[in-house]
Amino acid sequence: MTLTTEERLAVLNGQPVSLNVAGTECIVLRKNVFLQLDAVYDPSPMTPLEIDLLADEVDEIVSRGEPR
Numbered sequence: 001m002t003l004t005t006e007e008r009l010a011v012l013n014g015q016p017v018s019l020n021v022a023g024t025e026c027i028v029l030r031k032n033v034f035l036q037l038d039a040v041y042d043p044s045p046m047t048p049l050e051i052d053l054l055a056d057e058v059d060e061i062v063s064r065g066e067p068r
Helices: 005-012 031-040 048-064
Strands: 017-021 024-028
């Protein structure tokens, strides 16, 4: 993979770089940045309780009329 100087600098600074590989959108990240995200991300499905809590939070925000 060949990155431009600007893209290399972005990756070195911990910023994501968007690429299109044969029609597939991809993101390049430094490994340590990815691992930090991976530690926070929970891919498991939401429980019914979590869904209800999220729905309650959305209802509260909508009722206050907060901008998106």
